Amino acid sequence: MAGAVESSLVSEDTSGTEAVAAGVVGIAAILFGISLGSMFELLSITDPIAGIPMVALLGTLLTLLGLGVIGFGLGSRFGYVATDPRPSAGLVASVAFSGIWFAVGGLVASQSFGLGTVGWVAVAFVTGGLAFAGTALPREDIGSTLPVGVFAVFVGVVFLTGVIGPSWVWDLGWEQQASFNAEFSIPVITAFCSLLVSWASAKAYGGFGARGRHVGAYLLVYLNALSIIAVLFLLVAFTVFKGLPGLFNGLTFGLGSGPETTLFGFTFAWPFAWPFVMNGVALLNDVNGVLPAIVGTIWLVIGAVVFAVPLGVGAAVFITEYADRGRFTQVVEVATNGLWSTPSIVFGLFGLAFLVPRLGNGKSLLAGMLTLGFMLLPLVVITSREAMLAVPDEYRDASAALGVTKWQTIRSVVLPASLPGIVTGIILGVGRIAGETAPILLTMSGSVAPPGSQTVDVIGGFSFTSSPPFVSNPELLQATSALPYQLYSLITAGVGQSSNIANIEQFRWATALILLVVVLSFYAVGIATRYYFRRKLQHE
Amino acid sequence: MSKTSQTTEDETKRTDQPLEVTAGETREQTQDEWTDYDFESQAKFSVEDLDVYYGDDHALKGVSMEIPENSVTALIGPSGCGKSTFLRCLNRMNDRISAARIDGSVELDGEEIYQDGVNLVELRKRVGMVFQSPNPFPKSIRDNISYGPRKHGDLETGFLSNLLGRSDEDEVDELVERSLSQAALWDEVEDRLDDNALGLSGGQQQRLCIARALATDPEVLLMDEPASALDPIATSKIEDLVHELSEDYTVVIVTHNMQQAARISDQTAVFLTGGELVEYGDTDQIFEDPESQRVEDYISGKFG
Ligand SMILES: Nc1ncnc2c1ncn2[C@@H]1O[C@H](COP(=O)(O)OP(=O)(O)O)[C@@H](O)[C@H]1O
Ligand SMILES: [Mg+2]
Numbered sequence: 105m106a107g108a109v110e111s112s113l114v115s116e117d118t119s120g121t122e123a124v125a126a127g128v129v130g131i132a133a134i135l136f137g138i139s140l141g142s143m144f145e146l147l148s149i150t151d152p153i154a155g156i157p158m159v160a161l162l163g164t165l166l167t168l169l170g171l172g173v174i175g176f177g178l179g180s181r182f183g184y185v186a187t188d189p190r191p192s193a194g195l196v197a198s199v200a201f202s203g204i205w206f207a208v209g210g211l212v213a214s215q216s217f218g219l220g221t222v223g224w225v226a227v228a229f230v231t232g233g234l235a236f237a238g239t240a241l242p243r244e245d246i247g248s249t250l251p252v253g254v255f256a257v258f259v260g261v262v263f264l265t266g267v268i269g270p271s272w273v274w275d276l277g278w279e280q281q282a283s284f285n286a287e288f289s290i291p292v293i294t295a296f297c298s299l300l301v302s303w304a305s306a307k308a309y310g311g312f313g314a315r316g317r318h319v320g321a322y323l324l325v326y327l328n329a330l331s332i333i334a335v336l337f338l339l340v341a342f343t344v345f346k347g348l349p350g351l352f353n354g355l356t357f358g359l360g361s362g363p364e365t366t367l368f369g370f371t372f373a374w375p376f377a378w379p380f381v382m383n384g385v386a387l388l389n390d391v392n393g394v395l396p397a398i399v400g401t402i403w404l405v406i407g408a409v410v411f412a413v414p415l416g417v418g419a420a421v422f423i424t425e426y427a428d429r430g431r432f433t434q435v436v437e438v439a440t441n442g443l444w445s446t447p448s449i450v451f452g453l454f455g456l457a458f459l460v461p462r463l464g465n466g467k468s469l470l471a472g473m474l475t476l477g478f479m480l481l482p483l484v485v486i487t488s489r490e491a492m493l494a495v496p497d498e499y500r501d502a503s504a505a506l507g508v509t510k511w512q513t514i515r516s517v518v519l520p521a522s523l524p525g526i527v528t529g530i531i532l533g534v535g536r537i538a539g540e541t542a543p544i545l546l547t548m549s550g551s552v553a554p555p556g557s558q559t560v561d562v563i564g565g566f567s568f569t570s571s572p573p574f575v576s577n578p579e580l581l582q583a584t585s586a587l588p589y590q591l592y593s594l595i596t597a598g599v600g601q602s603s604n605i606a607n608i609e610q611f612r613w614a615t616a617l618i619l620l621v622v623v624l625s626f627y628a629v630g631i632a633t634r635y636y637f638r639r640k641l642q643h644e
Numbered sequence: 645m646s647k648t649s650q651t652t653e654d655e656t657k658r659t660d661q662p663l664e665v666t667a668g669e670t671r672e673q674t675q676d677e678w679t680d681y682d683f684e685s686q687a688k689f690s691v692e693d694l695d696v697y698y699g700d701d702h703a704l705k706g707v708s709m710e711i712p713e714n715s716v717t718a719l720i721g722p723s724g725c726g727k728s729t730f731l732r733c734l735n736r737m738n739d740r741i742s743a744a745r746i747d748g749s750v751e752l753d754g755e756e757i758y759q760d761g762v763n764l765v766e767l768r769k770r771v772g773m774v775f776q777s778p779n780p781f782p783k784s785i786r787d788n789i790s791y792g793p794r795k796h797g798d799l800e801t802g803f804l805s806n807l808l809g810r811s812d813e814d815e816v817d818e819l820v821e822r823s824l825s826q827a828a829l830w831d832e833v834e835d836r837l838d839d840n841a842l843g844l845s846g847g848q849q850q851r852l853c854i855a856r857a858l859a860t861d862p863e864v865l866l867m868d869e870p871a872s873a874l875d876p877i878a879t880s881k882i883e884d885l886v887h888e889l890s891e892d893y894t895v896v897i898v899t900h901n902m903q904q905a906a907r908i909s910d911q912t913a914v915f916l917t918g919g920e921l922v923e924y925g926d927t928d929q930i931f932e933d934p935e936s937q938r939v940e941d942y943i944s945g946k947f948g
Pocket of ligand 1 (some may be wrong): 723724725726727729
């Protein structure tokens with residue numbers, strides 16, 4: 105093996121190049137962030153940043169990044185930097201880059217040079233083929249940098265020369281007149297370029313080869329995860345920002361400033377007035393609110409959970425612990441999975457056709473509760489069953505060997521051990537049913553913008569009677585509203601213009617925000633409960 | 645009966661091994677010898693002609709033996725020879741395996757446990773069991789120990805009994821201390837009885853399981869390789885414990901470790917592949933001068 109390149113465990117000092125490569129990755133990541141931000145209208149494409157027009161700034165940065173990446177490739181190829189590249193960048197990269205250059209070639213040929221279909225396809229094949237060869241044939245350090253770098257420079261120049269500028273519109277020319285404007289396409293293109301560039305420079309940072317691939321993949325996975333979280337966060341932030349003004353409209357503090365409430369026989373006045381959550385919609389209100397819908401949603405969820413959880417857990421106990429595993433349990437399993445996937449409007453129709461006529465022949469809170477309870481049932485069965493199957497058989501054996509009966513074992517060992525899993529299922533289910541509109545529309549909804557006087561008072565509505573069933577609660581049999589339904593009617597039916605809601609747009613967003621808050625509160629309660637049960641099961 | 649002998653015969657022909665038990669008749673004699681074996685104390689269990697099938701798999705073949713009271717009986721043999729199966733017959737844990745079918749008779753203190761109307765709760769209270777891998781419940785140490793008696797209704801705890809002034813908290817404390825002391829665990833856990841049992845080490849968990857079994861005040865303790873998942877120090881603790889327990893309890897212990905069997909047991913039963921009980925007698929005699937060639941081979945490590 106004379107003449108073989110000596111490889112040492114400690115690589116030569118490459119800290120300078122690594123620092124530059126890390127810098128490029130950093131700038132690319134910032135660019136990625138900027139493009140995400142402008143996609144969500146947090147930044148504007150047309151506004152300048154520090155005096156420089158946004159598009160020009162993006163173009164400059166992309167050009168520089170592209171040149172940097174090309175520099176890494178050439179530096180490595182001609183031995184200025186010690187790297188460990190493989191003979192080729194690989195098939196996946198080659199196919200991906202040829203795809204990109206196919207599109208670039210095609211676009212330039214058809215848009216800039218006005219070639220016809222035959223012409224642009226030919227050009228696209230040439231550029232795509234060149235990119236494929238350019239990626240696959242040379243050593244990895246050239247193959248995975250050059251096509252990317254040139255692409256970034258190309259996009260940068262396009263931005264700089266204003267071929268794609270702030271007022272550019274891409275008319276798709278379809279019948280619906282779909283078009284992408286610059287506000288959307290520039291961030292998307294920038295995000296795509298910066299992803300490619302950061303991948304290529306991460307590979308350079310790792311010195312290509314196995315380690316380079318590892319670093320490159322790591323970066324992509326990381327950016328992917330981060331951007332998913334960022335998108336979710338932006339979604340919530342969007343709702344919060346839009347909703348806050350309407351939510352706190354007319355909030356005042358002071359003893360006795362709030363409305364009087366009677367709870368469990370005590371009457372007291374709230375020390376603050378928060379019209380949006382304390383009022384309904386009425387002509388005489390200064391500020392209108394959604395109190396009936398909030399209360400309706402809360403009772404709806406409580407009712408559905410109270411109905412579905414005992415039934416669902418009981419069914420799960422039966423099919424997991426008592427029924428023999430076989431055809432029957434399989435059928436039940438498939439059926440419950442199917443039920444969980446059933447569209448909610450079908451449940452709503454069932455509620456309308458079956459429950460409503462039997463519960464006072466009118467839409468009612470109770471009908472809504474039961475309908476949503478039926479929707480929740482399959483998920484409770486599925487997750488409870490999974491949780492019970494996950495309880496080790498050793499516990500059951502240990503209990504049986506102590507002479508403890510099956511039912512006592514289930515109650516004292518199996519159920520406590522599966523409670524966290526059951527609660528997880530309930531959390532997921534509540535998240536879904538709390539936002540359901542269709543079943544509520546069909547089984548429960550009353551007026552689209554109910555006044556405060558239509559708030560259900562489930563606790564106060566209970567009374568004892570002298571004839572079976574000895575309790576009555578007319579409140580349960582009243583139609584009421586819920587937040588998703590109210591939101592739906594505010595948006596689609598144009599409700600509100602006639603009802604003295606001053607700023608309908610604000611009102612909608614505030615309603616959406618309240619719905620989010622209510623669902624997240626249930627979620628928090630669920631998480632806390634699960635944490636409590638889990639703590640009891642674990643040593644700590 | 646004839647069926648069992650038939651099977652043995654076939655087995656013999658096939659394996660062509662010099663068997664201690666060759667034909668039905670010889671077998672009868674040997675079994676009688678064992679049955680009349682002069683143990684110092686009286687028989688706790690008498691097992692006769694026990695056959696166990698898992699579906700078509702004949703896992704135990706015509707096993708007969710008497711297990712004397714207040715002593716340690718070791719069951720040894722290569723894995724898969726039916727030791728656990730035999731042990732599970734003694735407290736009818738095999739009933740929990742739907743594929744298992746049991747033929748034959750097992751008497752506990754002269755009472756048949758495989759007959760209609762046997763109260764499994766009562767049987768398993770009298771015959772406790774410890775499993776191969778420690779399996780404490782994910783509950784506090786105290787709750788683990790008091791689990792059996794509370795579920796049997798022997799001890800009342802909890803909100804309602806507190807309310808009615810019938811709570812047996814003191815008795816529970818007493819029981820917990822007594823059981824843990826018996827299992828030589830009290831000193832190590834006395835100040836963390838309310839911690840979760842899963843926080844204990846493997847050896848401590850196994851002793852907790854022994855304490856949990858002792859808490860229901862059994863007469864017999866069945867142990868299925870109780871030390872096989874433990875390190876040498878924890879193992880020797882369990883062995884010492886088994887030795888002490890044999891003063892008050894009848895212990896039946898499965899092990900595949902022959903040194904362990906030789907150290908701790910008074911009687912040894914050797915099962916060999918195919919689910920037969922090949923030899924049973926005083927531990928000293930089995931290890932020093934086995935009658936069967938197969939047993940000698942097994943003990944000296946020639947096969948198994
Ligand atoms: N639950 C079961 N279902 C089916 N076959 C089993 C079961 N338990 C044990 N067996 C079979 O019975 C035989 C004896 O097993 P076992 O009693 O566990 O042996 P040992 O404890 O001596 O290793 C083996 O062949 C095993 O495959
Ligand atoms: Mg075993």
